[in-house]
Amino acid sequence: RPRLILVLGDQLDLQSAAFDGCDPKRDVVWMAEVAAESTKVWNVKARIAVFLASMRHFREALREKGWRVDYHELGKHETLVEALRASVRSLKPSGLVMVQAGEWGVQRDLEAAAAELGVPLEVWDDRHFLCTPAEFAKHAAGRKQLRMEFFYREMRQRTGVLMEKDGPAGGQWNFDHDNRGTFGKEGPDLLRVPPKRFLPDEITREVIALVQERSAKHPGTLKDFDWPVTAAQSLEALDDFITHRLRDFGQYQDAMWTNEPWLYHSRLSAAMNLKMLDPRVVIAAAEKAWRSGKAPLAAVEGFIRQILGWREYVRGIYWLKMPDYVRLNEMQAHEKLPGFYWTGETDMNCLSQAIGQTLRYGYAHHIQRLMVTGLFALLYGVDPHQVHEWYLAVYVDAVEWVELPNTLGMSQYGDGGLMASKPYVASGKYIQRMSNYCTGCKYDPAQSTGPKACPFTTLYWDYLLQHEPRLKKNQRMSMQLKNLARLSMEQRSAIQQQARRVRERCGGEG
Numbered sequence: 001r002p003r004l005i006l007v008l009g010d011q012l013d014l015q016s017a018a019f020d021g022c023d024p025k026r027d028v029v030w031m032a033e034v035a036a037e038s039t040k041v042w043n044v045k046a047r048i049a050v051f052l053a054s055m056r057h058f059r060e061a062l063r064e065k066g067w068r069v070d071y072h073e074l075g076k077h078e079t080l081v082e083a084l085r086a087s088v089r090s091l092k093p094s095g096l097v098m099v100q101a102g103e104w105g106v107q108r109d110l111e112a113a114a115a116e117l118g119v120p121l122e123v124w125d126d127r128h129f130l131c132t133p134a135e136f137a138k139h140a141a142g143r144k145q146l147r148m149e150f151f152y153r154e155m156r157q158r159t160g161v162l163m164e165k166d167g168p169a170g171g172q173w174n175f176d177h178d179n180r181g182t183f184g185k186e187g188p189d190l191l192r193v194p195p196k197r198f199l200p201d202e203i204t205r206e207v208i209a210l211v212q213e214r215s216a217k218h219p220g221t222l223k224d225f226d227w228p229v230t231a232a233q234s235l236e237a238l239d240d241f242i243t244h245r246l247r248d249f250g251q252y253q254d255a256m257w258t259n260e261p262w263l264y265h266s267r268l269s270a271a272m273n274l275k276m277l278d279p280r281v282v283i284a285a286a287e288k289a290w291r292s293g294k295a296p297l298a299a300v301e302g303f304i305r306q307i308l309g310w311r312e313y314v315r316g317i318y319w320l321k322m323p324d325y326v327r328l329n330e331m332q333a334h335e336k337l338p339g340f341y342w343t344g345e346t347d348m349n350c351l352s353q354a355i356g357q358t359l360r361y362g363y364a365h366h367i368q369r370l371m372v373t374g375l376f377a378l379l380y381g382v383d384p385h386q387v388h389e390w391y392l393a394v395y396v397d398a399v400e401w402v403e404l405p406n407t408l409g410m411s412q413y414g415d416g417g418l419m420a421s422k423p424y425v426a427s428g429k430y431i432q433r434m435s436n437y438c439t440g441c442k443y444d445p446a447q448s449t450g451p452k453a454c455p456f457t458t459l460y461w462d463y464l465l466q467h468e469p470r471l472k473k474n475q476r477m478s479m480q481l482k483n484l485a486r487l488s489m490e491q492r493s494a495i496q497q498q499a500r501r502v503r504e505r506c507g508g509e510g
């Protein structure tokens with residue numbers, strides 16, 4: 001009897017541990033497209049299409065390698081468990097094998113289904129990652145406080161990445177101070193090479209038609225769809241980034257600009273998260289660019305830190321803290337997510353830009369996610385669970401292990417300081433400094449009250465006022481609270497009234 005090799009939509013890796021010891025002549029690969037994966041959170045069209053197109057291309061790659069694939073196309077089954085039950089009934093496998101899922105709930109459901117069906121299930125560590133959940137737990141054990149920076153240094157030492165005989169390359173671990181550039185008034189270089197596009201082939205065109213038909217009511221559009229959907233395309237995207245944009249990645253990694261969704265970012269997150277691209281290959285290519293003089297160390301270190309550091313770190317936190325983590329709400333935030341998050345229709349230009357490109361491409365870069373959409377939700381007081389569901393639905397790279405700690409932890413401070421040592425709060429002036437969004441906006445980031453007051457600035461002061469007693473315990477908030485102390489009683493009450501009006505207005509749009 002065959003073994004059934006379960007391959008989920010974010011496990012598209014021919015080198016996966018799930019195939020170890022399996023035999024194409026006997027065993028069968030199981031894959032399933034199910035409606036629930038795009039409706040349990042209300043997915044944008046681009047995310048659905050990236051997953052389905054990549055899965056269908058992977059099915060072809062498996063067949064070319066001689067595997068028999070038991071593939072359930074969309075429409076046959078509502079959930080993964082239903083699809084699995086059907087396959088177990090028809091194929092009567094001797095056992096099931098998989099690598100650990102990217103979502104706690106999916107892993108739990110599949111384990112429960114296997115038990116119910118009476119078929120043994122083997123679950124392997126996903127060796128796509130450089131650090132296993134068990135290794136991370138060991139790193140975390142006995143530490144009072146977890147900090148990414150220390151984890152990252154350990155990973156550098158363990159892997160030898162950007163290391164010299166006597167320590168870190170260039171004599172320091174972190175080049176953040178070189179990586180905070182803005183575009184000033186002129187904006188990004190108009191002559192830079194835009195990211196390589198991958199126009200839909202026949203398989204992807206079929207998927208696009210399917211999504212247009214079945215998921216017509218989902219937000220977003222597919223008219224610009226150009227994501228890499230195969231391992232070969234992912235390598236081309238990597239090469240394109242290393243050749244044309246890595247050099248400037250560091251300097252501009254926090255900067256934003258109107259109608260410029262990509263800037264100097266790599267656009268590799270979805271390819272990596274679906275496991276079409278090995279992070280070791282990405283890291284090695286970046287390191288090689290520095291060693292051969294094609295990119296400066298600050299840019300290369302900044303880029304590698306995101307992958308060897310942050311990406312592995314958030315996964316470690318996820319598996320360490322689930323399942324309770326998803327319900328944390330340290331600041332007791334209970335507002336509803338404003339409706340414009342699903343349409344982009346708001347007069348706040350920064351939000352309209354960040355949400356607009358999110359719905360159009362399924363993409364926004366880190367600072368847009370953290371310091372525009374995330375910051376507004378935090379200041380507004382949205383329930384972090386709702387924020388989490390939005391982020392999981394709208395980005396092509398969203399998989400719960402990476403999305404949840406970034407959203408609930410880093411951006412919403414919902415875990416009370418595990419991911420971020422203080423809430424990432426700022427006024428509209430931060431957005432003004434890092435972008436040109438404010439020049440095209442009816443509001444003024446310097447004003448917290450009055451008709452032109454920037455809602456970010458109003459809500460920033462209101463947030464500090466609301467949470468002052470709690471924030472006082474955090475040393476790292478002392479500068480911000482010192483500024484708050486300068487406000488008169490009249491100013492405070494005017495801010496609070498204005499904040500109420502902002503909430504009434506945005507709530508009305510919800």
Ligand code: FAD
Nearest residue numbers: 265266267268269306311365366369370397398403406407
């Ligand atoms: P680049 O800017 O080119 O960075 C290179 C790579 O580094 C990325 O491809 C990614 O793999 C990795 N990386 C960078 N920052 C992080 C981070 N904080 N955590 C983990 N990996 C990181 N990333 C996801 O992959 N999926 C998500 O669902 C996701 N949700 C996020 C939600 C919020 C609220 C925030 C603040 C960040 C989130 N991120 C998420 C992290 C980051 O924003 C994206 O990885 C990045 O914007 C992807 O674009 P890129 O490939 O062009 O990245």
Ligand code: SF4
Nearest residue numbers: 348350428438441454
């Ligand atoms: Fe955003 Fe405020 Fe700037 Fe408008 S003024 S773009 S709302 S930060």
